[in-house]
Amino acid sequence: MPIWVYIVASIIKSALVLFVLLTAVAYTVWLERKVVGHMQNRWGPTRVGPFGLLQPAADGIKFLFKEDLTPPHVYKPLYIAAPLIAVVFALTSIAVIPFGNSITLFGYAFPLQITDVNIGLLIILGVTSVGVYGVALAGWSSNNKYSLLGGLRASAQMVSYEIALGLSLVGVLILSGSFSLREIVNAQAGHFWGFIPRWNIFVQPVAFFCYLMAAYAETNRIPFDLPEAETELVAGYHTEYSAMKFAMFFMAEYANMITVACLATLIFLGGWHGPIFGPPILQALLPVFWFCVKIFAFLFLYIWVRGTLPRFRYDQLMAFGWKFLLPLAIANLIATAIAVVW
Amino acid sequence: MVPLSYYLVLSGILFACGVLGFLIKRNIITIFMSIELMLNGVNLSFVAFAAHWHALAGQVFVFFVMVVAAAEAAVGLAIIISVYRTRETLNIDQVNLLKL
Amino acid sequence: MLSVHLILFLVFGAVAVAGAVNLLVQTHPINSALSLIAVMAALAGEYLLLGAEFVAAVQVIVYAGAIMVLFVFVIMLLNAGVEEHTKGSRVAILLGVPGMLAGTLLVAWVDLKYSGTQPVPVGALPGAPRTIGLLLFHEFLLPFEITSILILIAIMGAVVLASKPTAAGGPAKKVHD
16 A cells, blocks of 8 residues: 555554553553452442443543642652653553454555564563563652662562563464464464364463463562552552652553553454454454453453452562462473474 | 665764773773673674675674673672672772772 | 665664763763663664564563663662762773774774775565574574573572672671771
């Protein structure tokens, strides 16, 4: 297609995906509050709009109008840059995630992905690695011992579990033979024995377990949310932040959750593959619907675990990551390699 | 189109900045970072030559340089922590006696 | 001729050089560390222009995302303050800056004058992970295994060197005031 069509399409896709992602972040917060509330035998937000659906809007307005206080003792440049780093890198990964097959409009086929890079998975891993800086610099620039400890613990935890995250994905890479996310999903088409879909979760269950645990630790969620433990570290690395900057950390955490859920869907749950039926317009949109259903299921699992489990202590957390999860991921890798060679 | 020499000049500038940092700076950690800057300059040179001569071995060598840089960073920073614990300074001009 | 390739090369190159110079100019190590991260990101862009996609990704993941995190940790832990100028550093600046400048200009002049103008096109040598992996595990297997042993030794060394001295003497003594 001509270059100007490509550029216009990319801009429209980026704007649309960004808008949808930010709305999804806001409503993931709503979903979490409702689900955790119901698990704890209470209603979540119910007052603001039907079923509390306007609660995220109310929260957004509150964050905008709160006083954005910059304490005098902080290291200003990094204090302001840290939430920006966190939120920018949390939102960047969505650029390589495919949501479905192509849509044909005006004679051109537009793939439902902002850009298909043939090292897409490595880019997501790289962006996650650099996202650690937001947390570390926030902790240090706050010039506050609780923030520093929280920030160092959080970044040490994220760096440790990145390794298990990467290694758990290598088993899937061996099976699909490419780093491109679209290729990985296309390798999961079809069925075993006619009715079990050829999803990687059935072929690599151990890898899915490692990925799930590493994902909980990467996004600092229960049971690995010690960096934000209110009873121990005040509020960890975002103690000194208020209003909009705090909202950015909050958004970054939920955007990371959504990115991790998208990645799990693409790699383990078969991406956008699902029953396709109906007229052509429905056939073009059903893959996106199945993708969203799988992400919703994964996020529900995340929130369910949050409502259920207590949190790990820091040394238990690090021991789990280095002494159990990493050898398990390596063993899975070796077993997969042997199985493929045979 | 970008000639090969442009890449090499850029690599040389980065390497020179690394050497300059190594000579000028007095904080041990900054000196160490200048070493990393030198290694990065050299990596760019390797990749540029690999593209010029169509030899993929250049890119593989960059991989090895990164691995060596990682190992060196780990051990070097451990040494720096150890030096800081005993002498309580990070100024390299004050780390000038073998025995305290 | 002003192609997009040349513009991108100059943009990434300018960011890299600016980061390198900022590393020299800044007094607080944390600013130097952040400038170095900017240099590494710009270099990852340069690698992509040369077609080395796997190397660019590894540069971001390993160098900017792990090694520099280690540097930033140590700077935060040791609470390194602003560094002061000593007599030795003044001499080094006086002699070193003009010397290095002259040396770099000489090398750049010789390079630009005597090397050919044959261009390196965009993505000249596609470094796909598969081809690099094949090369790494067939021809470069021995260096690969040696570097893995090197990393093991580095891990052991770092753990031993950075561990706190034990109560029964241990490897380090506190300096006496």
